[in-house]
Amino acid sequence: MKFESQPSYSLGQRTPASREVAVGENGGNVTLVSQSALGAINRGRVLQALYDNGPKSRADLARLAGVNRTTITGIVQPMIEDQLLIEGDASPSDVKGGKPARPLYFNPDAPMLGAVLLLPGTIQTCLVALTGEIKAVAKAEFDTHGDTEAFIAVMTETLTATLSQAQQAPFGIGVASAGMIDSDNGTILTVNLAPVLTGLPLVAILQERFSLPVAIDHHPRALLVGDRWFGPGRGQQNFAAVYTGEVLGGAFFIDGKVYRGLAGSGGELGHTVVQIDGAPCNCGKHGCWETVAALPWLRKEAARMGLPHPKSITCARLVKEADEGSNAAEELLVRYTRNVAFGIVNLQQTLSLNSYVLHGDVAGGGMKAAELIRQHVEQLVVKRPGQEISITVNGIGEGHTALRGAAGLVLSSHLKLVI
Amino acid sequence: MKFESQPSYSLGQRTPASREVAVGENGGNVTLVSQSALGAINRGRVLQALYDNGPKSRADLARLAGVNRTTITGIVQPMIEDQLLIEGDASPSDVKGGKPARPLYFNPDAPMLGAVLLLPGTIQTCLVALTGEIKAVAKAEFDTHGDTEAFIAVMTETLTATLSQAQQAPFGIGVASAGMIDSDNGTILTVNLAPVLTGLPLVAILQERFSLPVAIDHHPRALLVGDRWFGPGRGQQNFAAVYTGEVLGGAFFIDGKVYRGLAGSGGELGHTVVQIDGAPCNCGKHGCWETVAALPWLRKEAARMGLPHPKSITCARLVKEADEGSNAAEELLVRYTRNVAFGIVNLQQTLSLNSYVLHGDVAGGGMKAAELIRQHVEQLVVKRPGQEISITVNGIGEGHTALRGAAGLVLSSHLKLVI
DNA sequence: AGCAGTTAGTTTGTACCTCGCACAAACTTA
DNA sequence: TAAGTTTGTGCGAGGTACAAACTAACTGCT
Numbered sequence: 001m002k003f004e005s006q007p008s009y010s011l012g013q014r015t016p017a018s019r020e021v022a023v024g025e026n027g028g029n030v031t032l033v034s035q036s037a038l039g040a041i042n043r044g045r046v047l048q049a050l051y052d053n054g055p056k057s058r059a060d061l062a063r064l065a066g067v068n069r070t071t072i073t074g075i076v077q078p079m080i081e082d083q084l085l086i087e088g089d090a091s092p093s094d095v096k097g098g099k100p101a102r103p104l105y106f107n108p109d110a111p112m113l114g115a116v117l118l119l120p121g122t123i124q125t126c127l128v129a130l131t132g133e134i135k136a137v138a139k140a141e142f143d144t145h146g147d148t149e150a151f152i153a154v155m156t157e158t159l160t161a162t163l164s165q166a167q168q169a170p171f172g173i174g175v176a177s178a179g180m181i182d183s184d185n186g187t188i189l190t191v192n193l194a195p196v197l198t199g200l201p202l203v204a205i206l207q208e209r210f211s212l213p214v215a216i217d218h219h220p221r222a223l224l225v226g227d228r229w230f231g232p233g234r235g236q237q238n239f240a241a242v243y244t245g246e247v248l249g250g251a252f253f254i255d256g257k258v259y260r261g262l263a264g265s266g267g268e269l270g271h272t273v274v275q276i277d278g279a280p281c282n283c284g285k286h287g288c289w290e291t292v293a294a295l296p297w298l299r300k301e302a303a304r305m306g307l308p309h310p311k312s313i314t315c316a317r318l319v320k321e322a323d324e325g326s327n328a329a330e331e332l333l334v335r336y337t338r339n340v341a342f343g344i345v346n347l348q349q350t351l352s353l354n355s356y357v358l359h360g361d362v363a364g365g366g367m368k369a370a371e372l373i374r375q376h377v378e379q380l381v382v383k384r385p386g387q388e389i390s391i392t393v394n395g396i397g398e399g400h401t402a403l404r405g406a407a408g409l410v411l412s413s414h415l416k417l418v419i
Numbered sequence: 420m421k422f423e424s425q426p427s428y429s430l431g432q433r434t435p436a437s438r439e440v441a442v443g444e445n446g447g448n449v450t451l452v453s454q455s456a457l458g459a460i461n462r463g464r465v466l467q468a469l470y471d472n473g474p475k476s477r478a479d480l481a482r483l484a485g486v487n488r489t490t491i492t493g494i495v496q497p498m499i500e501d502q503l504l505i506e507g508d509a510s511p512s513d514v515k516g517g518k519p520a521r522p523l524y525f526n527p528d529a530p531m532l533g534a535v536l537l538l539p540g541t542i543q544t545c546l547v548a549l550t551g552e553i554k555a556v557a558k559a560e561f562d563t564h565g566d567t568e569a570f571i572a573v574m575t576e577t578l579t580a581t582l583s584q585a586q587q588a589p590f591g592i593g594v595a596s597a598g599m600i601d602s603d604n605g606t607i608l609t610v611n612l613a614p615v616l617t618g619l620p621l622v623a624i625l626q627e628r629f630s631l632p633v634a635i636d637h638h639p640r641a642l643l644v645g646d647r648w649f650g651p652g653r654g655q656q657n658f659a660a661v662y663t664g665e666v667l668g669g670a671f672f673i674d675g676k677v678y679r680g681l682a683g684s685g686g687e688l689g690h691t692v693v694q695i696d697g698a699p700c701n702c703g704k705h706g707c708w709e710t711v712a713a714l715p716w717l718r719k720e721a722a723r724m725g726l727p728h729p730k731s732i733t734c735a736r737l738v739k740e741a742d743e744g745s746n747a748a749e750e751l752l753v754r755y756t757r758n759v760a761f762g763i764v765n766l767q768q769t770l771s772l773n774s775y776v777l778h779g780d781v782a783g784g785g786m787k788a789a790e791l792i793r794q795h796v797e798q799l800v801v802k803r804p805g806q807e808i809s810i811t812v813n814g815i816g817e818g819h820t821a822l823r824g825a826a827g828l829v830l831s832s833h834l835k836l837v838i
Numbered sequence: 839a840g841c842a843g844t845t846a847g848t849t850t851g852t853a854c855c856t857c858g859c860a861c862a863a864a865c866t867t868a
Numbered sequence: 869t870a871a872g873t874t875t876g877t878g879c880g881a882g883g884t885a886c887a888a889a890c891t892a893a894c895t896g897c898t
Contacts (some may be wrong), residue, residue, distance in 0.1 A: 032461045032484045033452070035856050035883055042451045042884090061847055065451045065793050070884050073847065090846095090893085091794070098845025180803065189804060238681060250769075257675070261771030262657060269773055271801045272765040276694050276711070276758070277879040292695070339695070348692040350669075350769060353678030382690045382702050384599065387682070453885060458855065478875055487857050492877065509864085516866040517874025518898095 039075075046075050050105060052235035057087055057101030076104060084110045084130075106130040113407035114163055114173035114212070116155075117222075120144050120193035122126045125162040127170065128407035132230040134400060136165040144194040151196050153348055156209055163210065166267035173206055174409035176222030176402050183217045183264030215409040219402060220249035220267055220359075221258065223394075225412055226405025227357045228253055239355035240347055242269070244340060244362045248290045252351065258412055270294070274342045293339040295361055301332055315365035323368075337362070337369055341376030348381050348389065355390045359401065363393040465494050469524060471654035474507055478522030495523060503529045503549075525549040532826035533582050533592035533631070535574075536641075539563050539612035542574055544581040546589065547826035551649040553819060555584040563613040570615050575628055582629065591632035592625055593828035595641030595821050602636045602683030613791045634828040638821060639668035639686055639778075640677065642813075644831055645824025646776045647672055651811045658774035659766055661688070663759060663781045671770060677831055689713070693761045712758040715782055720751055732783035742787075756781070756788055760795030767800050767808060774809045778820065782812040 033041075049064055050056060058076060062069040079085045086107045090100040110130055117124040121144050126137040127240060140158040142151050179191030186203025206214045210240035217225075224241035227233035233241070233253060242250045248270035252259040259266055271283050278287025291297060295314075302310035305328050307321075315336065321329035327367050344356055374391040381389065394401055427708040452460075468483055469475060475493060481488040498504045505526045509519035529549055536543040540563050545556040559577040561570050568736055582589060598610030605622025625633045636644075643660035646652035651673060652660070661669045667689035687745065689709035690702050697706025710716060714733075721729035726740075726748050734755065740748035763775055781788050793810040813820055 030489065032464055032486045032856085033457055034486070035854090037456070038452055038457055038855090039884065044453055057846075065455070067451045069847065070849085071451065071885055074885080076600075097843065097893095097895040099847075099891095101846060131787050177739070197522055254673070254678070259770075262773050263803070265771040265803055265806070266769065268768045268771075268801060269892085272768045273761050273799070274692055274695055276697075276761055280693075285799055285801075299434045342692050346765060347769065349691045349767065350685065351678075352682075352684040375618075380692070380704055382687060382704075384684050387684070451885085457884090461855085471859095476875075488876070489858085489878085490856055493855080496877095516872070518864040518876075520875065 004324055042071075043075050043079075047074065050085075051229060055103035055105035059101060059172070060102075065144050082105070083107050085405065108133070109167065111168045112166055112170050113410050114159065114166075114210075115403045115406040116159060116173065116175040117402050117406060118175060118177040118197075119219075120178060122160050124403065125159050125194070126403050127162060127166055128404055132404055134403060136162045138162045142196070144196055146196050148196060148200065151200075152205060154275045155202075155206075159206070159210070170212060172215065172410035174222075174406035175202060175206070175209060175214065175216040176219050176406040176409070177202075177216060178219050180268075181216060181218040181264055183215075183260055184222075185263070186214065186216050188216070197265050213410060217260075217264065217406075218249070218251075218267075218301060219243065221251035221260070221264075222402050222405035222409060223359045224251035224253055224357075224405065225258060225408035226401035226403075227394055228258075228405075229411065230404045231394050231401055232357050233355075238353045239357060239358045240351070240353050241359060242340075242347075243360045244293060244295075245360040246295050248339035248343065250343075250347070252353065254351070254353070265341050269343055269347070272343065272346060274339075274346070289339075289343045289391060293336070293343060297339070298336055298361075301335070305332060307332065314365075315361045319365045319368050333365070333369070337365075337372040338376045340375050341380060344373065344377050344391070345376060345380040348377065354387065356392070358391065358393045361366045366393060369393065431477070446473070458813045460805075461490075462494050462498075465491065466626075469504075470648060474522035474524040476522050478520060480523075499523070503527050506537075522624045527552070527651060528586065530587045531585055531589050531590045532829050533578065533585075533629075534822045534825040535578060535592065535594040536825060537594060537596040537616075538638075539610060541667050542577050543822065544578050545822050546581060546585055547823055551823055553822060555581045556577075557581045561615070562838050563615055565615050567615060567619065570619075571624060574621075574625075578625070578629070589631060591634065591829035592629060593633040593641075593825035594621060594625070594633065595638050595825040596621075596635060597638050597665035600635060600637040600683055602634075602640075602679055604682070605633065605635050607635070632829060632832075634832045636679075636683060636825075636828050637668070637670075637686075638662065640670035640679070640683075641821050641828060642778050643670035643672055643824065644677060644827035645820035645822075646813055647824075648827035648830065649823045650820055651776050652774075655774060657772045659763075659770070659772050660776045660778060661759075661763065661766075662779040663712060663714075663777070664779040665714050667713050667762065669762075669766070671772065673770070688762055688766070691762065691765060693758075693765070708758075712755070712762060716758070717751070717755055720754070724751060726736060726751065732830050734780045734782075734788055752788070753791060754782070756784075756791040757795045760792050760799060763792065763796050763810070764799040767796065773806065775811070777810065777812045785812060788812065 014109050045065065046061060049061055053064065056064065058072045059069055062072045076085060080087060084107060085104050088103040088105060090102050108129060108131055112127040112129050115126050117129050121141055123140045123142060124137065127135045129135070137316045138161045140154050177188055179197065180189040182189050187199065187200070187201045188197045191197045203214045220243045222239055223243055227241050231241050236253065237256045238254060240250055240252045249267060250269040251267045271281065271285065271288045273287050274289045274292065275287030279291040280286050280293045281288040286403050297315055299310050302313040307313065307328055318329050318333045318336065322333050340362055347353070358370060362373070370391045370393045374389065376393065377389055438591060446792045464484065468480055472483065477491045478488055481491045491739050495504060499506060504523050505528060507522040508523060509521050527548060527550055531546040531548050534545050534547050540560055542559045542561060543556065546554045548554070557577050557580045559573050561573045596607055598616065599608040601608050606618065607616045607622045608618070610616045622633045639660055639662045642662055646660050652658050655672065657673060659669055659671045668686060669688040670686045690700065690704065690707045692706050693708045693711065694706030699705055700707040700710045717732055718729050721732040726732065726747055730820065737748050737752045737755065741752050759781055766772070777789060781792070789810045789812045793808065796808055796810065829832040
């Protein structure tokens with residue numbers, strides 16, 4: 001299946017294969033900004049402002065961006081003509097007098113984004129509208145230890161089933177995957193529980209089959225992007241997403257952009273050390289954060305303390321049992337959230353992002369878990385005048401955040417938001 | 420003392436008091452890029468490319484930046500006319516044939532930068548040429564528990580003594596200070612050992628007295644900038660500077676710019692936790708990195724192990740004694756460097772910068788200490804295909820790196836390098 | 839009803855920046 | 869001496885944002 005290319009301002013335009021500059025020395029990656037690039041940048045920023053702030057009139061956008069109204073008109077008009085944006089009804093506005101503003105927002109019928117969530121053994125695909133709406137969900141399973149060709153066949157089939165339901169060619173495809181991902185080169189490095197994926201150049205494969213821009217990143221970073229575009233991180237310029245469950249991971253939104261680190265390897269928080277020479281970890285080291293703040297620790301402690309059904313313990317159940325009066329559950333919950341807090345404290349001391357969105361198991365603990373973690377963090381962080389730290393949970397519709405985030409990856413990486 | 424303003428392209432031009440946009444919602448800090456800003460940005464990038472790569476011809480710069488040669492000429496010509504840059508002698512070049520290139524570099528007689536290093540009890544000031552050369556050093560002492568006015572008087576006097584030796588008005592003044600600094604607002608929040616500085620709006624004060632752009636940041640970040648402009652970080656796009664001594668601190672250069680975090684509070688690594696419920700720390704918590712990788716720990720362990728003169732132990736002496744055959748020194752050195760490594764490992768797992776420059780006590784341990792740390796880090800980090808981690812020391816001329824870094828702060832913050 | 843005041847969005851002309859092309863200058867090689 | 873190569877400089881084209889002036893639409897006062 002092939003799709004036609006996009007309109008001239010193109011959400012999905014690929015970067016022009018960054019010229020090979022071989023003057024070398026030490027990399028020498030200075031790049032000047034050209035006039036034409038400038039247009040693309042500003043178009044991207046206007047779109048992001050619309051995402052971040054909801055429907056807004058041209059005049060509002062101009063004020064928001066600190067530019068002339070005419071500039072906004074120039075940027076926005078072609079998008080309206082291409083039906084990416086639509087002009088809402090003239091709202092009477094809150095101020096008295098004056099011509100009523102016409103709010104602009106994304107056309108619900110504009111092209112959508114393809115999204116893939118790749119976890120060991122399962123593929124989930126869907127279409128995501130620019131408004132965050134999810135459609136055409138499809139699921140499939142694959143043999144984690146099987147043949148690469150077989151996996152690619154299943155993947156292509158599932159994705160085709162989803163994409164074919166789109167009215168128009170999607171802007172692109174975003175993939176969120178478990179494991180270690182090289183997002184620069186678009187390859188899956190390793191997925192512990194799915195060896196079939198090792199070394200798979202998935203971006204190249206999908207780009208070739210579907211002729212669309214494709215972006216890939218690891219699961220926590222997709223959650224981050226999902227939070228940023230459609231969740232509690234909307235409009236924020238600095239925050240982190242933290243995932244806890246069988247493993248721990250994180251991702252950062254710094255100064256208005258997704259932080260990836262070299263080859264996309266930033267945010268592997270599970271194996272930061274919080275207990276020198278502590279308990280052994282799967283990674284072969286000792287005292288990793290993962291050894292004290294992930295589900296295996298929780299199960300082990302629940303068993304040790306004699307809590308019921310320790311093998312299936314979750315933060316959600318812990319909160320429930322604590323609320324029902326179990327002192328043991330309360331005590332374990334406090335210790336668990338404190339252990340989680342240490343990782344956030346270290347992040348805070350290092351990056352000072354001040355805002356954290358929790359996913360996965362602790363998110364299942366809801367407000368109560370978040371508040372406990374916030375208290376621990378507050379207590380453990382070196383105080384700084386005027387600093388407020390916010391901890392939010394985004395556990396509801398877990399899978400949807402990851403899928404929306406996968407879709408958002410395409411937006412983030414192909415809308416040149418930052419130079 | 421007042422100085423005249425700078426030429427039109429102005430290295431030291433202040434940002435035009437970022438328009439007050441009161442549309443609010445959630446900050447709404449989208450900013451579009453204007454035409455004129457673009458010019459300033461590209462001028463800044465060309466200058467940075469010159470810094471990073473040394474003298475280069477227009478043609479080389481054009482290749483380096485991936486732009487047209489004429490563009491470089493347009494940017495560079497006014498700077499030559501204003502004597503900021505000078506054209507070197509035509510070098511025969513390595514390639515065969517063709518008109519020889521005229522390398523461009525900074526004019527040694529161009530305006531300099533004022534630099535201040537502020538440590539508890541002492542002020543050090545100097546002038547730094549764009550080439551990194553240091554001139555007109557002045558020192559003074561102040562009463563750490565005294566009167567604010569008295570401190571300001573000493574500071575002004577010392578700085579005036581230095582600045583008055585400049586041939587031309589400096590581009591600006593950069594301040595590196597111990598303690599907790601709010602670099603956004605240009606105030607010193609707290610310096611534990613110098614209460615007189617608490618809450619001091621130093622940037623505003625100096626800006627008023629000297630009518631020059633002033634930038635302030637904390638000591639580790641100045642080291643980072645010093646490394647970046649004039650040291651081992653030159654030309655690098657991603658690296659961290661780590662300082663160890665009585666306290667620990669760090670700073671990051673991420674994607675070609677200095678990372679500050681909100682209100683400049685990023686990089687307070689000393690109080691990241693590496694030992695939950697470990698030894699008590701000055702900050703009131705337990706198991707901070709500072710409790711196992713700073714000098715107090717080293718002294719305590721040296722005493723416990725019966726090493727000679729434990730109160731004045733340093734990494735440098737430890738290396739020396741180990742080289743002379745002391746098994747105890749060797750053993751302590753290994754443990755010390757391992758403890759230092761844990762902090763770097765956590766940084767690496769979090770940000771994946773791959774390159775670390777050490778300052779302070781461990782830097783005194785030279786290559787041997789660096790190599791030991793590198794080995795520990797290598798062993799403790801989760802391996803990733805193709806990843807190389809570099810550990811460098813920059814202990815020589817410690818004070819000079821901080822002063823050069825202070826000067827570089829002005830360049831970094833007032834050369835709008837990133838949009 | 840009419841007019842002033844206010845805000846939104848558009849039209850028009852201007853300034854600025856980068857790019858591609860053409861060309862002179864300077865040097866090497868045959 | 870001629871051909872080839874590289875550097876650096878004019879000049880016009882194309883694209884972008886901005887300022888000023890204009891029209892459109894609505895409120896409120898007389």
